[in-house]
Amino acid sequence: MxxxxxxxxxxxxxxxxxxxxxxxxxxxxxxxxxxxxxxxxxxxxxxxxxxxxxxxxxxxxxxxxxxxxxxxxxxxxxxxxxxxxxxxxxxxxxxxxxxxxxxxxxxxxxxxxxxxxxxxxxxxxxxxxxxxxxxxxxxxxxxxxxxxxxxxxxxxxxxxxxxxxxxxxxxxxxxxxxxxxxxxxxxxxxxxxxxxxxxxxxxxxxxxxxxxxxxxxxxxxxxxxAHLDGINHVYVDASADPAMAAAIVVDAKMRRTGVCGAMETLLIDRAYPHASALIAALSAARCEVRGDAAVCAMADVAAAQAADWDTEYLDAIASVAITDGVEGAMAHIARHGSHHTDAIVAEDAAVAERFLGGVDSAIVLWNASTQFADGGEFGLGAExxxxxxxxxxxxxxxxxxxxxxxxxxxxxxxxxx
CATH class of the missing domain: 3.40.605.10 (Aldehyde Dehydrogenase; Chain A, domain 1)
Structure with a gap:
């Protein structure tokens, strides 16, 4: 030295x-x-x-x-x-x-x-x-x-x-x-x-x-x-309001793609009836979507590779997966998350509380964008x-x-x- x-x-x-x-x-x-x-x-x-x-x-x-x-x-x-x-x-x-x-x-x-x-x-x-x-x-x-x-x-x-x-x-x-x-x-x-x-x-x-x-x-x-990565997820539950879900997902990914609070992976409940609309909203916002097999079957998007679920893009790219309800979403986050910020969009309060209590991240949000992962937004001044x-x-x-x-x-x- x-x-x-x-x-x-x-x-x-x-x-x-x-x-x-x-x-x-x-x-x-x-x-x-x-x-x-x-x-x-x-x-x-x-x-x-x-x-x-x-x-x-x-x-x-x-x-x-x-x-x-x-x-x-x-x-x-x-x-x-x-x-x-x-x-x-x-x-x-x-x-x-x-x-x-x-x-x-x-x-x-x-x-x-x-x-x-x-x-x-x-x-x-x-x-x-x-x-x-x-x-x-x-x-x-x-x-x-x-x-x-x-x-x-x-x-x-x-x-x-x-x-x-x-x-x-x-x-x-x-x-x-x-x-x-x-x-x-x-x-x-x-x-x-x-x-x-x-x-x-x-x-x-x-x-x-x-x-x-x-x-x-x-x-x-x-x-x-310290933290290493901001591999952040938004999970859209079957009970989510469609307009709210679309607004939150696009903001979480595209407001500023280069910040550590940006969404990198979108998880959609298999029972949610408007999944294709969420994918279309991301694409319309000029976000490249990489999906699992279920997503690729419903939209013309690139197939996600294994590495995508563990990647912090910090760019206009999002990986998207279909999950079996909140338990499937939490299991995915436990495997691939970085304990930074994860959010659920849901009208069902019991499902939301299950997510808030079960996801082991520093910040867990209900019906709000992951872009709120910021000291100023928490009322802490700077961070x-x-x-x-x-x-x-x-x-x-x-x-x-x-x-x-x-x-x-x-x-x-x-x-x-």
Whole structure:
């Protein structure tokens, strides 16, 4: 590993640790003012951010980057405004630091409280989406953590422009500038150095493609909060309202095909009488449909291969299968799902509750699009990512997911004796 990269990350982590200690003692209002100032600077710097982003997008297209990844990379005035608004929204959220999770008084009079505290220094390793720079910074600062950001080389100019605006705002409000640091090099050795920074970085959050997340999970000596794939399903039950089903299925797949909450597989109850209409709606929306034998028998679509059921397309492609009711749908999801987001469209409440209780995913929805798998849509402000594991945090990870807790005891001279 490049020694310079190791030294660079070590120095950044040391500065981050000092900044985290300052943040941990700052008031709720001070952190909020810092984020409001950062949001204002992003708005002011919109032209500079757009110019930097245009260079990144042009370079990506020249390099042959896929349309889905280019969509993730591209910023426009509306997306920059949304980025700034998300930062400002995080400033208005309740500060989790210091919240008492539970409290108890022991028979001897000792008062014990379990209280939220920041995790410390968080490393974010991400690809393509420059808005992660702003989202991650806002969430980490609001929850009292310092953050080290390592964005992808394809978004290097955009990330630098956004980071410069953020730091300018934080500094103007009196917050430590080292609370938000951007790794200045694109060398992959910097990723390895972050993954090996046990004791210097407290948590790694990867946001990117399967290969990046797999590498992080395989190599990290630091705890990791991640998901590999968003192989999300929409199951349309026999009881589903046809108009609702068509609207949800098309939105879940086609609103934005490149996001991790996009539907990749449509499951249709064998008893649903309007299956061909759902397939036609997807085709009309310019989605390529790959179906099982039953689907191919009712529509002129490509035959799905075995790999299709385990593929996160992030494109205008959907695999479609006919299932034997809700139990068949749940069995399919258990075999092929990624524990990210799955939805049922049904009017039968008992069937819906069976699905909601039986599907083991971080987000399970009834009569709603999988595209709602987003921290902002959950009222959490921005999000650091969607976690699909079972420990610490699950689903959209926002402020509470970036805290841990400690026990505080208040006594009056108690001794155990």
């Amino acid at each position: 490049d020694v310079d990269a190791v030294e660079l990350i070590a120095a950044m982590a040391e500065r981050a640790r000092i900044a985290a200690a300052v943040l941990a003692t700052m008031s709720d209002s001070a952190k909020a003012r810092g984020l409001e100032a950062a949001a204002d600077r992003v708005r002011v710097a919109a032209a500079d951010i757009l110019a930097a982003n245009a260079e990144d997008v042009a370079a990506a297209r020249t390099a042959g980057v896929s349309a889905a990844l280019c969509d993730r990379l591209t910023l426009d005035p509306a997306r920059i405004a949304a980025m700034a608004d998300a930062i400002a929204t995080v400033a208005t959220l309740d500060d989790p630091v210091g919240q008492v999770i539970d409290a108890r008084t022991r028979p001897n009079g000792l008062i014990l409280t379990r209280t939220r505290v920041p995790i410390g220094v968080i490393g974010i390793i991400y690809e393509s989406r420059p808005n992660v720079t702003a989202d991650a910074a806002a969430l980490c600062v609001r929850s009292g953590n310092a953050v080290i950001l390592r964005g992808g080389s394809e978004a290097v100019r955009s990330n630098r422009a956004i980071h410069a605006a953020l730091v300018e705002g934080l500094a103007a409000a009196g917050l430590p500038v080292d609370a938000v640091q951007l790794v200045p090099i694109t060398d992959r050795a910097a990723v390895g150095a972050m993954l090996a920074a046990e004791g210097a970085i407290d948590l790694i959050v990867p946001r990117g493609g399967k290969s990046l997340v797999a590498r992080v999970q395989a190599e990290a000596r630091v705890p990791v909060l 650091i990512g969607i976690a699909t594991g079972r420990l610490h945090a699950r689903g959209p990870v926002a402020l509470e997911g970036l805290t841990t807790y400690k026990w505080i005891g208040r006594g009056s001279g108690q001794v155990r004796g």
